[in-house]
Amino acid sequence: MESCNCIEPQWPADELLMKYQYISDFFIALAYFSIPLELIYFVKKSAVFPYRWVLVQFGAFIVLCGATHLINLWTFTMHSRTVAVVMTTAKVLTAVVSCATALMLVHIIPDLLSVKTRELFLKNKAAELDREMGLIRTQEETGRHVRMLTHEIRSTLDRHTILKTTLVELGRTLGLEECALWMPTRTGLELQLSYTLRQQNPVGYTVPIHLPVINQVFSSSRAVKISPNCPVARLRPLSGKYVPGEVVAVRVPLLHLSNFQINDWPELSTKRYALMVLMLPSDSARQWHGHQLELVEVVADQVAVALSHAAILEESMRARDLLMDQNVALDLARREAETAIRARNDFLAVMNHEMRTPMHAIIALSSLLQETELTPEQRLMVETILKSSNLLATLINDVLDVSRLEDGSLQLDLGIFNLCAVFREVLNLIKPIASVKKLHVSLNLAPDLPEYAIGDEKRLMQTILNVVGNAVKFTKEGSISITAFVAKSESLRDSRAPEFFPVPSDNHFYLRVQVKDSGSGISTQDIPKLFTKFAQTQSTATRNSGGSGLGLAICKRFVNLMEGHIWIESEGLGKGCTAIFTVKLGIPERLNESKLPLMPKVSSNHGQTSFSGLKVLVMDENGVSRMVTKGLLVHLGFEVTMVSSSDECLHVVSHEHKVVLMDVCVPGMDGYEIAVQIHEKFTKSHERPLIVALTGNTDKVTKENCMRVGMDGVILKPVSLDKMRSVLSDLLEHRFFRGHIEMKNIGD
Amino acid sequence: MDIVSQLQRQFIDYSASLHHEGFVDDQFTQLQKLQDENSPDFVVEVASLFFEDCEKLINNMARALEQQQGVDFKQVDASVHQLKGSSSSIGAVRVKNVCISFRSFCEAQNREGCLRCLQQVTHEYSLLKNKLQTLFRLEQQLLAAGGSIK
Numbered sequence: 040m041e042s043c044n045c046i047e048p049q050w051p052a053d054e055l056l057m058k059y060q061y062i063s064d065f066f067i068a069l070a071y072f073s074i075p076l077e078l079i080y081f082v083k084k085s086a087v088f089p090y091r092w093v094l095v096q097f098g099a100f101i102v103l104c105g106a107t108h109l110i111n112l113w114t115f116t117m118h119s120r121t122v123a124v125v126m127t128t129a130k131v132l133t134a135v136v137s138c139a140t141a142l143m144l145v146h147i148i149p150d151l152l153s154v155k156t157r158e159l160f161l162k163n164k165a166a167e168l169d170r171e172m173g174l175i176r177t178q179e180e181t182g183r184h185v186r187m188l189t190h191e192i193r194s195t196l197d198r199h200t201i202l203k204t205t206l207v208e209l210g211r212t213l214g215l216e217e218c219a220l221w222m223p224t225r226t227g228l229e230l231q232l233s234y235t236l237r238q239q240n241p242v243g244y245t246v247p248i249h250l251p252v253i254n255q256v257f258s259s260s261r262a263v264k265i266s267p268n269c270p271v272a273r274l275r276p277l278s279g280k281y282v283p284g285e286v287v288a289v290r291v292p293l294l295h296l297s298n299f300q301i302n303d304w305p306e307l308s309t310k311r312y313a314l315m316v317l318m319l320p321s322d323s324a325r326q327w328h329g330h331q332l333e334l335v336e337v338v339a340d341q342v343a344v345a346l347s348h349a350a351i352l353e354e355s356m357r358a359r360d361l362l363m364d365q366n367v368a369l370d371l372a373r374r375e376a377e378t379a380i381r382a383r384n385d386f387l388a389v390m391n392h393e394m395r396t397p398m399h400a401i402i403a404l405s406s407l408l409q410e411t412e413l414t415p416e417q418r419l420m421v422e423t424i425l426k427s428s429n430l431l432a433t434l435i436n437d438v439l440d441v442s443r444l445e446d447g448s449l450q451l452d453l454g455i456f457n458l459c460a461v462f463r464e465v466l467n468l469i470k471p472i473a474s475v476k477k478l479h480v481s482l483n484l485a486p487d488l489p490e491y492a493i494g495d496e497k498r499l500m501q502t503i504l505n506v507v508g509n510a511v512k513f514t515k516e517g518s519i520s521i522t523a524f525v526a527k528s529e530s531l532r533d534s535r536a537p538e539f540f541p542v543p544s545d546n547h548f549y550l551r552v553q554v555k556d557s558g559s560g561i562s563t564q565d566i567p568k569l570f571t572k573f574a575q576t577q578s579t580a581t582r583n584s585g586g587s588g589l590g591l592a593i594c595k596r597f598v599n600l601m602e603g604h605i606w607i608e609s610e611g612l613g614k615g616c617t618a619i620f621t622v623k624l625g626i627p628e629r630l631n632e633s634k635l636p637l638m639p640k641v642s643s644n645h646g647q648t649s650f651s652g653l654k655v656l657v658m659d660e661n662g663v664s665r666m667v668t669k670g671l672l673v674h675l676g677f678e679v680t681m682v683s684s685s686d687e688c689l690h691v692v693s694h695e696h697k698v699v700l701m702d703v704c705v706p707g708m709d710g711y712e713i714a715v716q717i718h719e720k721f722t723k724s725h726e727r728p729l730i731v732a733l734t735g736n737t738d739k740v741t742k743e744n745c746m747r748v749g750m751d752g753v754i755l756k757p758v759s760l761d762k763m764r765s766v767l768s769d770l771l772e773h774r775f776f777r778g779h780i781e782m783k784n785i786g787d
Numbered sequence: 788m789d790i791v792s793q794l795q796r797q798f799i800d801y802s803a804s805l806h807h808e809g810f811v812d813d814q815f816t817q818l819q820k821l822q823d824e825n826s827p828d829f830v831v832e833v834a835s836l837f838f839e840d841c842e843k844l845i846n847n848m849a850r851a852l853e854q855q856q857g858v859d860f861k862q863v864d865a866s867v868h869q870l871k872g873s874s875s876s877i878g879a880v881r882v883k884n885v886c887i888s889f890r891s892f893c894e895a896q897n898r899e900g901c902l903r904c905l906q907q908v909t910h911e912y913s914l915l916k917n918k919l920q921t922l923f924r925l926e927q928q929l930l931a932a933g934g935s936i937k
Contacts, residue, residue, distance in 0.1 A: 663837045663873035667814075670821040670829050702872075735875065756875060759817050 061115050064108045071105025093147055100140045103133035181330045184212040188334075189341045198349045199234075205342050206236045209317065213331055216284055216320040221271060222313045223248065223293070230271070230314055246270050252288075257312050262289040262332040262339075271316050284319030285327050289339045291315055293346065315339055387439060394435050401428045440593055451600055455627050456496035458550070459484060462523060465503050469519075473511055478519055480511075485524030489548070493625030498597045502605075505590045506554050506618045514558030517615070526551040526621050549603070549621050557615040561607065569607055570595045598622055650767065651676040654695050656728070658688040658713070659702040664756070668700060668733070671763050685713045692717060694726040698767060700754075703732045703741070714748040729770050733758065791934040798925045810918055814878030834919050837877045841912050844870045848905055852898065863901060864893040870908070881911045 075098035082094055110126045188208045192201055206218045217237055221230040229245040230253065246253070252269045265272060267283040290312040317335060319325050405425045413421060466482050473480045503521075510519045526549040561569070570591050591605075598605040601622040609616035655677045659665040665681055672679045680696070682688045692699060699717065703710030714730050721727035731752040732745050745753050752770055754762065805811050822829040844866045851863045871886035873879075885907045892900035929935075 661869055661872040661876065662840055663833060664876040666833050666836055667818060667876040670818065670826065670833065673826065674821045674823065735872070756872075759813070760820055 057115055061112060064111050068105045068109040068112070071101050071108060075101050090147060093143060096136070096140050096143060100133070100136040103129060103136050107133050178330055181334050185334055185337050188212065188338050192338070192341050192345045193348075196345075196349050196352045198346065198353070201342065201345045201349060202234045205315075205338060206234055209335070209338060210236045213317065213334070214320065214325075215317050217316075217318045219271075219316045220291075220313060221246065221316070223311055227311070233313075253314060256288045256314060257290045260290070260336070262287050262335045264327060265316075267318070271314060272318060282324075283321040284323055284325065286316060286318045287327055287332065287335060288314055288316045289335050291339045291346075292343045315342075390435075391439055395432075398428060398432045398435060402432060437590065437593060451495035451498065453493055453495060453625070455491055455493055457490060458488060458492045458624075459490060461496060461500050461503065462521070465500060465507055466521075468504065469507050469511055473519065476511065476515070478511060478514055478517065480507075481518065481520045483520065483522040485522075487525055488523060488550070489525075489626060491627050492548075492550070493627055494601060494622070495597075499601070499622065499624075502594045502597050502620065502622075503552060505594045506552070506605075506620065509590065510554050510556035510558065510616075510618065514556045514615075517557030519554065519556045522553045522555075524551055525549065545626075547623050547625050550624050551619065551621045553617055553619045555615065555617040560612045560614040560616050561609040562612050563609070566607060566609065570605075594620070650771075652678060653697045653771075654678045654680065655698040655700060656680050656682065656688065656692055656696045657700050658682050658685070658710075659700075659733070660684070661702070664702060664733075668758070671758060671760055672700075674760065675764055675767070685710075688713055689716055689720070692720070692728065694721060694728070696728040697771065698729045698731060700731045700733055702756075703734050703745070711744050711748045714745075714750050718749050731766070731770070791929070791932050794925070794929040794932055795934050798922075798929050801922055801925055805918055805922065809880055810915055811878045812880045814875065816878070818878065831923055833877060834923070837873055837879070838912075838916055840873050841870065841882075844873075845905070845909055845912065848901075852901055852905060858896075858898055858901075860893050860896050860901075864890060867893060879911075879915055882908060882915060885911055 078094060078098060082091065107126070107129045110122065110129050113122045114126060188205070191204045191208050195201055195204065202220055206220065209215060210218045215236065217235065219232060219236070220234040222233040223229070224231050224245065228248055230248050232244040232246075250270065252265050253271065256263050256265065265286050265288045267273070267286045269286075271288065272286040291314070293311045293313055315335075319327065402425065405421055405428060408421050409418070409425065462482055462484060466480065469480060507519065507521060595605050598620050601624070603620060603622035605618070605620035607616055607618045653676075655672055657665060657668050657672065657679055659668060659681075660683055662683075665683065669679045669681055677698075680691060682691055688699070688701070701710045701713060710732060714732075717727065717730060729751040730749070731754060732741075732750050733754050733756050734741055735756045742753060752766055754766055806816075818830050818833060826832075848863050848866045851859055851866070867886050867889045871883055871890070874882040874886060885904055889901065889904035889908065892904055
């Protein structure tokens with residue numbers, strides 16, 4: 040029962056309780072007021088709190104509770120009815136709000152819980168992503184390592200550097216304790232420790248190649264984990280106390296180098312491998328991971344490629360050095376050869392003149408001496424002198440001829456000559472000697488042999504003379520017969536000359552000459568040596584005959600120049616021999632027989648060939664030369680037109696002009712060009728005027744240029760009347776034979 | 788007639804002396820041979836042409852060599868070549884020989900040498916001109932007196 044509220048009781052001992060209640064209520068009220076304030080403060084600070092109105096509700100609830108407890112303070116003592124009313128109101132409001140809050144929380148709390156769940160889920164996800172990220176990073180690092188390793192390995196082409204770099208980089212990347220490379224030995228039966236990471240100079244440990252563990256590694260292209268106790272992995276004394284680190288081995292394919300000489304091991308496969316062994320540090324509890332094994336495999340492949348490149352480079356460098364040495368040696372040899380040739384040419388050039396001059400003097404004076412009054416002994420002596428010097432002169436000429444022939448500088452002097460006359464001349468020369476030896480010489484010329492031919496008369500005569508001379512020389516008794524005829528195609532092919540395929544044509548024919556003698560003959564084994572220089576058969580019969588042994592060699596050269604073939608047949612010693620040769624000669628076109636000169640080379644005096652009325656064109660820039668040339672030609676009876684420039688020349692030239700004489704040594708004006716243009720202007724060869732060059736140069740280049748542009752003749756300035764006359768008459772008469780005489784070098 | 792033979796003797800001697808002294812060579816003789824009834828003044832004509840040519844060429848060369856800045860050796864060489872050709876056509880041996888050494892100086896682009904050669908050429912040319920003019924005068928006299936040079 041409650042005492043009357045109007046009475047203010049004393050503070051007895053049981054009022055202590057009331058006092059405590061009073062204080063608690065006060066503090067509760069305080070707390071209840073401050074909590075919402077705090078909440079509001081922090082919510083205002085945070086941005087994400089989603090349920091603000093809940094907070095308001097909650098705040099209201101607390102405030103009202105606080106208010107209630109505050110008002111309660113007044114009810115401990117006597118209080119008025121107003122206080123009671125306020126208290127009641129507060130309590131009612133508090134009740135309403137708290138019920139509302141309670142009801143609302145039922146909706147809110149599950150939501151809040153699910154937020155929590157999501158948060159947990161996200162955290163898990165984050166952790167998973169972290170893990171994956173770690174993995175990717177590791178892989179990327181591995182990739183970077185591979186690239187870096189590859190770069191290091193491939194940045195050099197030196198074998199040792201490559202291998203050392205590989206080991207060093209691998210050791211660094213993977214944190215290896217030891218890394219080693221075993222290379223196969225030369226025999227291929229063992230693996231030898233070639234490179235290691237930590238040990239500086241690996242002593243030559245070898246391991247037989249056919250261990251099962253090694254086979255296992257070699258048979259797979261992947262990195263294989265092997266036992267640390269196997270011989271290839273036991274490289275160092277165990278430094279750790281407990282457990283050696285894991286070991287992995289991988290094969291490295293090697294290029295099949297050609298200098299491995301393994302020819303007695305049939306089972307050896309063509310692929311050769313080296314072995315790379317990698318050891319993790321002992322006592323580290325580390326393990327080989329998949330990505331590290333992949334790294335090792337990739338590196339092994341790269342090393343293989345780099346090694347093959349290095350090997351190829353070594354080979355090519357060696358080859359290049361070899362070539363350079365050879366080049367140097369060849370260069371030296373060439374220079375020596377050139378010096379030798381030059382020395383020889385110089386010698387020949389000097390000797391040519393120096394030797395011939397005294398020889399001529401000797402011969403000339405001896406022959407003169409012969410004409411004077413001599414006693415018989417003196418006559419004999421002079422004859423011997425003459426004979427010896429003639430022989431010497433011939434020898435000198437032969438040697439010089441041969442050298443010129445070898446140089447290739449000898450060219451045939453083509454011209455028209457009387458074929459039959461050549462043979463008759465040879466006969467005349469040989470008859471005296473033959474009659475002394477009482478040999479009978481007969482000449483047989485086939486009736487179809489042309490009377491005139493185009494070729495090198497002098498050298499043909501030399502050849503025939505040499506062959507016939509040999510026949511006479513080596514025949515002690517009996518007869519010599521010379522036959523000459525035109526070779527037909529069936530008879531041209533000789534079994535002894537199978538590589539000789541003559542092709543007769545309209546402009547050429549093949550002259551075949553056979554000289555048969557009944558002399559000492561030649562044994563079959565000596566026949567091939569006959570045409571070699573300086574080689575003589577050793578039989579005593581020939582020893583006394585003298586001669587240099589060059590004759591036949593020279594003949595062979597001449598015959599070859601004339602596109603022919605020469606050979607000797609003999610049935611043996613004592614049975615005589617036959618010398619046969621064929622040469623190609625040109626056939627002169629004969630349009631007008633009466634114009635053919637009988638002996639065109641003998642004299643240039645044709646008498647006054649009539650040039651009257653023939654038109655010629657003279658082109659010369661120099662006024663004086665022009666006038667002089669004109670004077671010459673006018674004197675000879677030509678009708679002369681003069682031009683002073685190439686354009687004028689081309690403008691004026693016509694088919695009426697028989698000859699065009701042009702000065703070609705004027706610089707700046709190309710006489711050669713004009714010749715070419717004249718050729719182009721007159722396509723029919725009989726309409727074209729003859730082109731003759733006037734030049735002061737006698738060198739080969741000028742002549743070659745003239746020949747090249749198709750000039751018909753060259754005259755050396757200054758020209759004499761006789762020279763001009765002979766040249767022009769020759770040219771005009773031989774006009775029909777222009778196709779065969781390419782160039783008449785006149786006035787040399 | 789006495790005068791004719793005298794004049795003839797003089798002419799022949801003078802001609803021979805020209806040859807001996809090396810002023811002219813065989814080529815000149817050839818030219819003389821070409822002179823006949825159809826071309827009675829052949830040699831004189833050729834000689835005058837030669838003298839004209841010479842003077843022109845020598846002037847060209849002198850002008851070219853006088854250039855202080857950069858002598859055009861190619862031009863000089865061309866003129867020398869012409870001169871050489873002309874002199875060898877007429878048989879003026881001495882002039883031709885000077886031309887030959889002149890050309891080598893031109894190739895070496897040696898101005899001093901060229902000037903020296905030019906002097907020599909001018910000298911030789913004037914000598915020759917005098918000699919030939921004397922010869923032609925003798926010839927005229929001989930022809931006027933009724934003789935012939937053959």
